[in-house]
Amino acid sequence: MSQREVLVLGQRCVGVAEELTQALPGWRIITAHNVGEALASIGDLVRPIIGLIHIDVNDIDPLNALENISVAAGVMEWIALVEREHLSAGQVCHFISDHCYDFHTLPLDASRLAITLGHAHGRAELRLRHSRQYSKPNQFNMVGSSEAMKKLFASLGKVSGSDAPVLVHGESGTGKELVAKAVHMSSPRADGPFIAVNCGAIPAHLVQTELFGHEKGAFTGAHQRKIGLIESSNGGTIFLDEIGDLPLDLQVNFLRFLQEKTIERVGSVLRIGVDVRVIAATHVDLGKAIAEKRFREDLYYRLSVLVLSVPPLRERCDDIEILARWCFNEFSLEKNSKVQGFSNKALQVMRDYSWPGNVRELINRVRSAMVMSESRLIRPEDLGLIVENGFCDATVNALDVARGRLERSLIQQVLQLNKQNVAATARQLGLSRSTLYRMMNKLELQKE
Ligand SMILES: Nc1ncnc2c1ncn2[C@@H]1O[C@H](COP(=O)(O)OP(=O)(O)O)[C@@H](O)[C@H]1O
Ligand SMILES: [Mg+2]
Secondary structure, eight states: OOOEEEEEESHHHHHTHHHHHHHOTTEEEEEESSHHHHHHHHOSOOSOEEEEEEOOTTTOOHHHHHHHHHHHHSSEEEEEEEEGGGGGSHHHHHHHHHHOSEEEEESOOHHHHHHHHHHHHHHHHHHHHHHHHHSOOOTTSOOOOSHHHHHHHHHHHHHHHOOSOEEEEOOTTSSHHHHHHHHHHTSTTTTSOEEEEETTTSOHHHHHHHHHEEOTTSSTTOOSOEEOHHHHTTTSEEEEETGGGSOHHHHHHHHHHHHHSEEEOBTOOOEEEOOOEEEEEESSOHHHHHHTTSSOHHHHHHHTSEEEEOOOGGGOTHHHHHHHHHHHHHTTTTSOTTOOEEOHHHHHHHHHSOOTTHHHHHHHHHHHHHHHOOSSEEOGGGGTOOOBTTBOSHHHHHHHHHHHHHHHHHHHHHHHHTTTOHHHHHHHHTOOHHHHHHHHHHTTOOOO
């Protein structure tokens, strides 16, 4: 076993360091008079460490010390050394019960302390192992091991090997941008630029020059040539978020770029060759936008050569706890030192909640709960998830699942009736071909 370490903090503790060294063979004793010394001697820890803190209000402020040191150390367990008569003080009791693994009354009983330290170390090791298990995003820098995400990761691997355009669809906050980045980073273009453009965030009259650039003097105020975002992505990937918001008149320019791999800066007739992979994302139903003549069908087919669907969080309940724990570790440096994890009730409520804002919402709720919680384990109310009338919109989930099943079976039957002809099936179902394709994609339905 590698040597275990105990950080001994405070004047009184340092005074007994010699005694401890004798009494605790196999332990490395690190002594520190104050927080500064403690931080300097522990450095960046990737191992568990036990803190021994003497609670003496005249010496150091125990809570402050513990918070500062725990933030730097990550996984620690604290044991308080306390005079027996101080145990009756409310302040001392609170500190021990909220922040310490155990306490030991003075005078020192070295053999008993050795046992307590051993237990605390075991627990710290367990916590460290547990946190590592959850803290690892996969090769795509994503967290999740539900069946739905496993499928997505498998498709992601395949899509990365190709250079064709990709359309990522999914609700807001599901991780579309993360998926787009993963495709780029796993592709041969990884060393090239990855430029993300939110088509909905650029004012309509600026989209053209932002994407395609302009020449000097192209219009009043064009004092200099400007290289557009597509040209800047040369050799890499451009990610067009909210592609459904691309103004209709620009869609034709964009189509030409996709077809010919060339662009024209505003104010120039010269066509410039660009080598850019396009990944587009949308949270809206493009089929509907096509039907309403807000989106060009030909552009849709060009963009959706490969399609990746990111499922909403409520359809991958198995990932909720994993994401919450990963998030807990991610932000553990910001948390207040009291908070150690999630209560069972909180985990249950998180599983039942419908997460309309998906992973983004989960991260925000957990991060805020970690800072604000007043208890050792995060409770539902810390997450802002209050259970009303005994349920927390679990029914939404059940309805979605039922609807999916129904749609799947209906489409399968009509496809069969029409000998797998998609156009005829779409007509019979009163859908556009693209909507049907999109639904088949979402439901993971293939023609037989
Ligand atoms: N599977 C995941 N693992 C880790 N973080 C995720 C995952 N999915 C989403 N996120 C995080 O959630 C937030 C929202 O993701 P984002 O890709 O911006 O969603 P979208 O583009 O679909 O709105 C980001 O902070 C992102 O890093
Ligand atoms: Mg986004």
